[in-house]
Amino acid sequence: MADTSVKIDDTTRDRLKALADGAGMSMKDYLAKLASEKEHERQLETATAAFRRAISEPGVMDAFDAEFGGLPPAGHHTQQAA
Template structure:
């Protein structure tokens, strides 16, 4: 894959360089990692939205409970979390 140049201001370049250095990576590799992470976040957001739409359909949660016995009880020490 060919390299290219992206024009950014010095402050942003310095911040990205410091982050890459802290991660022990070249800036090229660091930016590729950040791009992949951001893409994954976007895909997760889409999947989460689709899941929420699916479980909001009338009767879906009742059917889930009937088929699988519902969700396990939450102990007093656990904090419930979204999927």
């Protein structure tokens, strides 16, 4: 993939460079990671919104509880690995 340039002000460049340095990454790699993380955040927001729409439909939560037994009772603790 070919590299390209993006014009940003010096302050923003310096901030991004400091963040990249702090992560032990080149700015190119840091920006690629940042873009990937932002895409993932957007996907999670989209999925969350779809889930909220689905569970707001009348009867959906009752059907879910009937199928899967609902939430565990208050004070219920699951076994955790040491």
